[in-house]
Amino acid sequence: MCGIFCSLHVGYCGDTDDIRYRGGPNNTIFHELSERLKVANAARGPDAQGTHHARVQGTCFSEAQVPSPSETCGLALDLEFYASELRLRGDTPIVQPHQQDGDVFCWNGEVFEGLNVNAYENDGAKLFQSMHSLPAMDDLPFLLGRIEGPYAFVYYHAESRKLYFARDPLGRRSLLIHKPSMLNPYFLLASVSVGDNQGYVMEELSTDGIFCLDVGQLCESKEITQHFDSSLTRIPRDIDRQILPFAKLSRVNTTLPPDAPPLVPSLDCAMLPRDLAIAVDRLIDHLENSVMLRVQNIPRRTLSEKGRAQVAVLFSGGIDSTMLAFLAHRHVPLDEPIDLLNVAFQNPRKIQVQTDGNIGAIPKREKKRQLKAAEINRTVKESASYMVPDRVTGLQEVEEFRRICPGRTWNFVEVDVPYEESQATRAAVEAIMFPGRTVMDLSLAMALYFASKGVGRVRISAAPDDYQPYTSTARVLLNGLGSDELLGGYGRHRIAYATRGWQGVIDELQLELDRLPTRNLGRDDRVISSHGKETRHPFLSLTVVSFLAGLPVHLKLDPRLELGLGDKTLLRLAARKVGLLEASVRKKKAMQFGSHSARMEAGEAEKRGDLMIRTVSEP
Template identity: 65%
Template sequence: MSISFPLRSAPCSSSEIPGRCILEFYASELRLRGNIPIVQPHTESGDVLCWNGEVFEGLEIDPADNDGQKVFERFQRASEPRSISEIIGNIEGPYAFVFYQGSSKKLYFARDPLGRRSLLIHKPTLANPIFLLASVSVGGDDAYEFEELPTDGIFVLDLDTLREPGNFVTDFHNSFVVIPRESGEHAPFGAVKKVNQSLPPDNLPRIDGLDAISLPIPLLEAVEQLISHLDDSVMLRVRDIPQALGDAGNAKVAILFSGGIDSTMLAFVAHRHISLDEPIDLLNVAFENPRKKQVQLDGNIGALPKKKKKHYFKMLEVGSSGDGDRDSSSYMVPDRITGLQEVEELRRLCPGRVWNFVEVDVPYEDSRATRPAVEAAMYPSRTVMDLSLALALYFASRGMGRVRDASSSEYRPYTSLAKVLLSGLGSDELLGGYGRHRSVFTTRGWQGVIDEISVLQLQLELDRIPTRNLGRDDRIISSHGKETRHPFLSLSVVSFLAGLPVHLKLDPRLEVGMGDKTLLRLAARKVGLVEASMRKKRAMQFGSHSARMEGGEADRRGDLTISSTSAA
C-alpha cells in the first residue's frame, strides 16, 4: 500500500487537486477475507481507500464479505474528521489505512493503536519535495527520510490549502494536523487502557505450585477469564481463512513456534478452532552460528548449562536420525530442543491433529547472503537487535525447511503455504515476563513492581511496540506474502490484562519459571500443558542463535550502517 504526490509514474488510481497536487494510490490484496478477489484501491465517487488490515471486532462482517469494503462504506458516510476517529475507535484489529475524501479534499491516514501494521511516512523536504506513505520500505535510500507513522492519533492533510502557489514544503507542514483518538463507550477500541495500579494486600499468600487445588478464588477467576479472552482472540484470528486454489490439504495457519509457553499456548488454543482435517504448521527456526559452534568445539554445547548436556545429546540423536547429509548439531539450538519437546506434548493432548514441526535450518552463509534484503525491508529499524530479530522472522515466515511424520521416520523437504502466522508477542509486556520486574521487586517491593509494569514500563512497552517491533515485523513477514496476527495484542485481551491487579499477573517472590507470567502459566497448566507451563523465557534471537554471529563491537550493539544498495 502506498500513496504519493506529486505524480511520478502511472498510478493504479489517481486524483488531481487543482493547483500543485496530484495524488497517486497503489495497493494490493493478500485476500484473507471474503470469497472473491477484491481490487484495491477501493474507489467510488471521488473517494479512495488503501486498506491494509483485518477487522476482528466492532464491525459486523459476514465471512463472505471483504472488510476493506465495509470500512470504505463507513468512511464514505463520514461528515467530519471526528467521524473518522469514531469509526476507527469502534474497530478492533490490525490496520493501516490511507483514505482520500473527495468532497473535503482531505487525506486521512493512521495505524491501529498498537501499530500492528506498517505505515512509513516521508514528509516533503527541500531535497525531495514529495509526500510518501508506504507500508513497505525503500531501504537506506538517501533520497527519502522515512520514519514509522506514530499511533497516537488520526493524521489529516488538508489538500485544499495546497492549491495556491507558494513554498510547498512549508505549506505542507502547516496543513498537517492530528486528530486525537476517540475513546470511551462510543469508541471502545480507540486507545489502550491504562494499567491497574492497586497494591496487593499485605497478607498476600504465596501459591505452592501451578496446580489449581489451593489457588485463591480471585486468581482462579482470573485464570478462567484469561483462557476465555485468549480463546476468543485466537478464534477470531483463525476462522474463515479462505483456501487458496490448489492448496487443499495444506495448513492455512502457522505458529511462530519456539516451544515456549506463549507459542505453545497459542498452538493449543488454535487447535480448538481449526478443523481437525487441517494440519497446523509449527515454524521453528535455527541458525548456524559460528560463535556458538566454536563454543561447542570448546566443550560448552550450545552454551547450555552442564546439567542439560545429557538431554542435549539425547535430542541431538533424535534430531539427526535419517539425515546424514546435514550437521544437525549446528541447529540443535535452545528453541529447537524445546520445540521438539513441546510438539510431543501437543500431539499427546490433541490426538488426530497433524502438527507439521517445520525445522527451518539457516546455514551461516545463507543468513549472510540474505542480510542486505532483510536490512532493506526492516528499515528504518536499524539496530543490531532489529537485525537479529528480523533475520529470525524472515526465515521462519518463509517457511522453507523439513518435516517428518514421526520421530523415527525420514525427513522430507517442506515449505509452509500458510498465509496466517500467529505470534506470541505481547505476553511478556502484559504479564511481567522480563527479568527487570524481579529485580525491581528485590529493591523496592510490590510498589516498585507496580511502578515498573504499570507506569514506567508496561505503558512504555506498549507505546514502544509500534515503533520497535510490529511495524518492522510486518514489513519482514509481508515480504513473503504472509501476515502476522497477535492474539495477545487483541485490544480486548490488552484491556482485560491491563485492568487486573498486578499480583494476579505475576509473583516475583516465586522462582523463575513460576513467578514470571504466573497467570499465563496457571492457564497453561489448567488446559493440560504441564511442560509448557514451566518453560523459562528466552528471547527469539538467543533461542534461535540469530544474534551475535560474528565478532566485533558492531555485532554486539548499536546501529547498523545501511546503504542505499540495500534497497535493491
C-alpha cells in the same frame, strides 16, 4: 494484508500532460523511487495490485483570466494511490484501491470486532462503505474507535480535498512517512520502504492520533515544503472508553496489592485464591476468543489447498507460542494440519564455543582475538548442528501436543538456516526492516524472515534423518508477541520489584504498554509480510490488552517466586489448566538467542542490542 503506497508531488496548474517539478531531484529520480516502492509493497499482496491517480488544482485565476504561457498559475498536486492485496477475508477477489465518487481508500488491516462482517464479506470493502457514508469526516474517529484489529490506511475525501491516514493504537501494521523537504519535495506513505535511500527520510508513522493532510489548502499555498506542516493536523482519538472501546490503549491498574499477597506454592496448587482462579478462567476465555477470531473463515485460493495448512504458528515451544497453538487446535478444522514453524541458525560463534570451550578460562577479549576467520570457517563446515534451544523445546512440545490433541496433524517445520545463506540474505533483510537499524532489530528480523518464509523439512518417521522437504502453505501466522509485556515475563520486572517493590512493577508494566507501538510491531510486520503472509497477535487484541491491563498486578506475576513460576504466573496457571503441563514450566528464551540468530561472529559477542548496524546508503 496489503501493501499501501501513496505519493503526492507537485506540478503547475496549467500543465496537465507533463508534470514539471519544482526544485529537488528531477522527475526520473522520483519516478524510479516510486516504481521501486510499488514493487516492494506488491510483495505484501501477491493476489492483486491496483493504482489510482487524482489531481488537485489550485484556483489561481478567475475564468475570465487567461494566463500567458510563461506565467506561473500555482500548484497542482498529483496524488497516486497504490495497493496490493493478500486476500484473507471474503469469498470474492478484491482489487484495491477502493473508489467511489472520487473518494479513494487503501486498507491494510483486519477488522475482528466492532464491525459486522460476515464470512463471505471483505472487511476493507465494508469499512470503506462505512467511511464513505459518514455524514461528516469529523465522525471518522468515532468509526475507528469502535473497531478492533490491526490496521493502517489511507483515505482521500474528494469533497473536502483532505487525505486521512493512520495506524491502529498499537501500531500492529506498518506505515512509513516521508515529509517533503527542499532536497526531496514530495510526500510519501508506504507500508514498507526500499531500505536506506537518499530519496527520502522515512520514519514510522505515530500511533497517537489520526492524521489529516489538507491537500486543497496545500495546493493554494504555492510552496509545498514551507506549508506542509501547517496543512498537516493530528486528530486525537476519543478517550471515552465507554463509547469508543478501541480508541486508545488501556492504562495499567495502579492498585497496589495487599501487604503480603498469598504465595502460589506451585502450578499444581489445588486451591487458588478466588480472585486468581477467576482471572485464570477469564484469561483462557479472552485468549481463546482472540485466537478463534484470527483463525476462522480464512478463504482458500484454490481447491488444491484443501487438506493443507491455512494457519501456522511461529513456534519455539515456549509457553506463549504453545498456548496459541493449542487454542488454534480448538478452532481449526481437525482435518486441516497446523504448521509449527521452528527456525534454527548455524552460528559460527556458538559452534566454536561448543567445539573448543573456553580452555584455561581465557578472558573474552583475548579469546575473541584468537578466533580467526579461518578457524571459524573450518568449524562451520565440520559442525552444522541446528539443535539450538528453540529446536530442543519445540521438539519436546510437539510430542506433548501429539499426546493431548489426538487426531490433529502437527507439521513441525524445521527451518534450518546455513551461515552462508543468512549472510547472503542480510542486505535484503536490512532493507525490509528499515528504518529499524539496530543490532537487535537485525537479530530479530533475521529470525522472523526465515521462520515466516516457512521453507524447511518435516520428519516423516521416527527413523533418524527420515525427512522430506516442506514449504508451509499457511498465510496466517500466529505470533506470541505481547505476553511478556502484559504479564511480566522479562527480567526487568524482577529488577523493578527488587528496587521499588510492587509500585516498581506497575510502573514497568505501564512503560512496556506505552512503548509497544514503537518497538517491534512495525518492523515485524514489514519483515513477515515480505513473503506475502500475515502475522496475527492474539495477545495484542485490544480486548485482551484491556483485560490484562485492568487486572491487579499480583494476579499477573509474582516476582517473589522462582523463574518458571513467578514470571507470567497467570499464563502458566492457564496453561496448566488446559493440560499443557510441560510448556507451563518452561523458562523464557528470547527469540534471537533461542534460535541463535544473534551475534554470529566472534567479534559480536559483546555488542549491545541498541547499537546501530552499518549499512551503505543507496543512491
